[in-house]
Amino acid sequence: MPPAQYTQTRPIDHLAERGGAEDPALVLRGATLSHGELRTRVAALAAWLAERVPEPGARVASWAAKGELTCLLPLAAPRAGLVHVPINPLLKRAQVAHILADSGTVMLLGTAARLASLEDGDLPADCAILDEADMWAEVTAQGGSLPPSSADPDDLCAILYTSGSTGQPKGVMLSHANLWLGAASVAEYLGMAADDVTLAVLPLSFDYGQNQLFSTWYAGGAVVPLDYLLPRDVMKACAKHSVTTLAAVPPLWLQLTELDWPSEATSAMRRLTNSGGALTEDLVRALRTIFPDARLFPMYGLTEAFRSTYLDPALVDSHPTSMGRAIPHAEILVVNDVGEIAEPGEEGELVHCGPLVAQGYWQDTARTAERFRPAPAASEYGGTAVWSGDRVMRAEDDLLYFVGRRDAMIKSAGNRISPQEVEDAARATGLVAEAAALGVPDERLGQAVHLVVRAPAGAGENTHELAQMLAKELPNFMQPKVIHWREAMPLNPNGKIDRAALLAEIGA
Structure with a gap:
């Protein structure tokens, strides 16, 4: 069981309250916000949002590069009683129009160039748009401050859009508890601390990317958001900021291993995390060579339940193809084709149970019923589980192994x-x-x-x-x-x- 400090669930905006007031929290291009300043800025943005969008539960979307807006809005919107809809800045207007319409977004905040690309009919009739520079000017002029919320942990606070095997992206509904416990879980098993520096290279519209912020701030550390053009930009940022934590996906890892890394870019690195696909043994060896002192964490996750498993770094060399075991706050069962818990060595479907399971798909009861179903009778948590569609096998030593993907993604x-x-x-x-x-x-x-x-x-x-x-x-x-x-x-x-x-x- 996880230690007591990881089991108390709070509204997600309380993450802004955890770090030391003078310690760095967010390293931006032109300034570094301390945790004290992070608290002030989140409170000010939340106050402005509460005045501009007074309807509880209304959806506010962001469509911008990594920066103060996209890093603070995931906390400020829930503090104001709103639901944040982060949109991948790589998407084009057709996908953005679908997300805005499907979510019923009432306000879109973003960069001027992206907003200018929208065409007639792309915005819902009652959706206001505002450039992030103008937004911050209004926030400063208002000078408000909203204290930490007292929201129910089960309240909806974010909708993350993920592609499905059929049709347009679907919105995964996430509660305060989903996000808070996800941050606590990752901070625990990664062993993060207040002196950690995370280089956030993954899109903040993804659960894996967003957790770069949440798990680091849960531990009281600092985040350096980076939209890179070339893999070399990542290496340079690691050197400049003495980065200790780097999360990536296999294609980026492959590109990074092709670079000649100087010692100043690797000496501070404590941990590397991977999701979004399996690491090959060759890639593991290459990462070991470049980052000899860093612990490597292969992980497996689902947007519908955030993350399911991680492989202990001590087992990576001896069990390189394993998915590992369940993360804290997750229960992972393997169900065979007749609906029973699979025996060791028997293939079955990965079923994720516990408090990380999302609330379903936004306004899509049919697809929710397909993926979110009652947990197997053997579950300790019960309730609703995510039936992943992925085929896995549990070995005698309790380690899980990926077999194949059922859908066509x-x-x-x-x-x-x-x-x-x-x-x-x-x-x-x-x-x-x-x-x-x-x-x-x-x-x-x-x-x-x-x-x-x-x-x-x-x-x-x-x-x-x-x-x-x-x-x-x-x-x-x-x-x-x-x-x-x-x-x-x-x-x-x-x-x-x-x-x-x-x-x-x-x-x-």
């Missing part, structure tokens, strides 16, 4: 990509009649997007124009690496496109 460079979203965009161009987006193993990306298409009757193949049109509608990480044309699509017995046959055809 593509995981590329740490991003979850909906095949249907890519296919819908391709068909919408009018250049193709049928489309199938596939994830093909790729050394650098984990999986690369390959798009197999058939032109309409009487039309020819036009790869260049199709690629150009997709570039306008889809974010960079969704762009097909290769476009394959077919005169006819293979069909399975149900009359659907046979994806397995296509993968075989293209040599995947």
